[in-house]
Amino acid sequence: MFYSLSNGLLMPKIGLGTFLISNEDAKVIVSDAIKIGYHHIDTAQMYGNEAGIGEAIKASLRPRSGLFITSKQRHHMTFEDAKKAFFQTLDHLQTDYIDLFLIHWPNHDKKVNQETWRFFEWLYENKYAKAIGVSNFTRSHLEDLLETATIKPHVNQIELHPGLNQAALRAFMDQHEIKAISYGPFMRGGIFESPFKDVLYDIGKKHTSTIPQVAIAWGIQQGIFMIPKSSDAKRLEENYRAASLTLSEEDVEAINNLNRGKRVYTDPDNNPWGVFKALEETK
Numbered sequence: 001m002f003y004s005l006s007n008g009l010l011m012p013k014i015g016l017g018t019f020l021i022s023n024e025d026a027k028v029i030v031s032d033a034i035k036i037g038y039h040h041i042d043t044a045q046m047y048g049n050e051a052g053i054g055e056a057i058k059a060s061l062r063p064r065s066g067l068f069i070t071s072k073q074r075h076h077m078t079f080e081d082a083k084k085a086f087f088q089t090l091d092h093l094q095t096d097y098i099d100l101f102l103i104h105w106p107n108h109d110k111k112v113n114q115e116t117w118r119f120f121e122w123l124y125e126n127k128y129a130k131a132i133g134v135s136n137f138t139r140s141h142l143e144d145l146l147e148t149a150t151i152k153p154h155v156n157q158i159e160l161h162p163g164l165n166q167a168a169l170r171a172f173m174d175q176h177e178i179k180a181i182s183y184g185p186f187m188r189g190g191i192f193e194s195p196f197k198d199v200l201y202d203i204g205k206k207h208t209s210t211i212p213q214v215a216i217a218w219g220i221q222q223g224i225f226m227i228p229k230s231s232d233a234k235r236l237e238e239n240y241r242a243a244s245l246t247l248s249e250e251d252v253e254a255i256n257n258l259n260r261g262k263r264v265y266t267d268p269d270n271n272p273w274g275v276f277k278a279l280e281e282t283k
Contacts, residue, residue: 019044
């Protein structure tokens with residue numbers, strides 16, 4: 001149920017995404033997920049639910065070593081402000097380290113991204129984060145970051161689903177041992193629409209599996225970490241069981257052929273959270 005990152009850290013193949021889940025709902029949903037067997041919980045400072053997740057983790061009584069927690073930095077900020085925000089994240093999650101910490105969105109100034117990454121390298125070197133990475137970075141964003149990075153990102157969390165398989169970006173990431181994490185694997189419901197639903201349904205029928213399970217298994221089988229979201233306990237369990245589903249090479253290829261380059265979330269090159277700021281303005 002694990003894949004290894006480039007630094008040897010074992011990361012669960014499947015996790016729980018918590019985007020748009022409130023603090024109060026997170027207490028219930030994360031508790032349900034942990035009972036089902038989830039080890040990986042994915043959150044972000046921007047989601048505003050870290051405190052609720054921390055309460056659920058505490059109530060679960062599961063040892064910290066038995067959990068893998070990911071969070072993401074809200075915005076690009078000064079080193080000292082980033083430290084304050086990070087340690088607040090630790091307080092909210094009731095832990096003294098993060099398994100994986102990510103830059104949530106790229107800035108439109110590569111120098112700002114490079115400066116932010118220096119803070120992330122500091123976190124990693126001081127063992128506050130067992131692994132560090134980025135989210136929503138395109139190839140050009142990664143190339144710019146690698147110009148000055150002394151530690152390569154361990155992961156890149158990106159929109160990735162049957163309609164947007166990110167094959168070209170993943171090939172570049174493989175060259176640098178950067179693993180992919182898929183968010184939005186259900187395409188905001190798009191997998192239940194043609195042409196996606198037709199192919200996924202037929203494959204699922206062969207394996208006595210659902211359309212969502214096929215979409216999750218498709219990613220995992222290609223070495224991609226998957227973090228589907230659900231607020232329903234039955235769906236949580238259904239998603240979790242997908243990690244054990246094995247598809248044929250023909251199945252995987254059929255799903256890969258569904259790629260339309262179709263985004264259903266924000267375009268990283270035009271994101272509103274990475275507004276352009278000159279480096280001197282961030283100090």
